[in-house]
Amino acid sequence: GQNIDQPTEMTATEGAIVQINCTYQTSGFNGLFWYQQHAGEAPTFLSYNVLDGLEEKGRFSSFLSRSKGYSYLLLKELQMKDSASYLCAVDQTGANNLFFGTGTRLTVIP
Amino acid sequence: KAGVTQTPRYLIKTRGQQVTLSCSPISGHRSVSWYQQTPGQGLQFLFEYFSETQRNKGNFPGRFSGRQFSNSRSEMNVSTLELGDSALYLCASSLAGDRGGELFFGEGSRLTVL
Numbered sequence: 001g002q003n004i005d006q007p008t009e010m011t012a013t014e015g016a017i018v019q020i021n022c023t024y025q026t027s028g029f030n031g032l033f034w035y036q037q038h039a040g041e042a043p044t045f046l047s048y049n050v051l052d053g054l055e056e057k058g059r060f061s062s063f064l065s066r067s068k069g070y071s072y073l074l075l076k077e078l079q080m081k082d083s084a085s086y087l088c089a090v091d092q093t094g095a096n097n098l099f100f101g102t103g104t105r106l107t108v109i110p
Numbered sequence: 111k112a113g114v115t116q117t118p119r120y121l122i123k124t125r126g127q128q129v130t131l132s133c134s135p136i137s138g139h140r141s142v143s144w145y146q147q148t149p150g151q152g153l154q155f156l157f158e159y160f161s162e163t164q165r166n167k168g169n170f171p172g173r174f175s176g177r178q179f180s181n182s183r184s185e186m187n188v189s190t191l192e193l194g195d196s197a198l199y200l201c202a203s204s205l206a207g208d209r210g211g212e213l214f215f216g217e218g219s220r221l222t223v224l
Contacts, residue, residue, distance in 0.1 A: 089153075093166060102151070
């Protein structure tokens, strides 16, 4: 079957580092995406991994291990505005057919 | 440049009615996909269109349909509405053709079925 697992909720302190894990089992794999969604807003793109390893983009980094079906999103120097849901999604067919996890709601506290 | 535009933003319907939602992609984007978002299920893929052709369809009943026009604008229709169809319907556009690419989402159309 197909499945993406992420923790439902996480809480972290402003200025800290947080790692959001994602494990997946899908029928196909053409890459893994991370999206950020603030309450009441549209999801916005954060990162894309298609090869194993770490992709760094400013305060955000994303890691992929295809053999383990595992990814994580690393957020550094947390800010209050980082409070949002973080969605892990697998591109199964290369045709914008993304299979999403249910998301991790991150709350950043002072 | 203008983002993805969805209309209407909010609507209320009753069971048994039908609804049509519209999506205008970012200029130049030829791929449009639709997702249903509910608190319990998260984002679920409905279908994807590229150059007026449906390339992929998710696991939704035939009451959910869509189409894409020559200018890449897309509509989705839900017939014989059920209470469980209450959700946020998100449209996303992308430049990518054969390979998956970054999706740009609209703000969504929030449908409430009474």
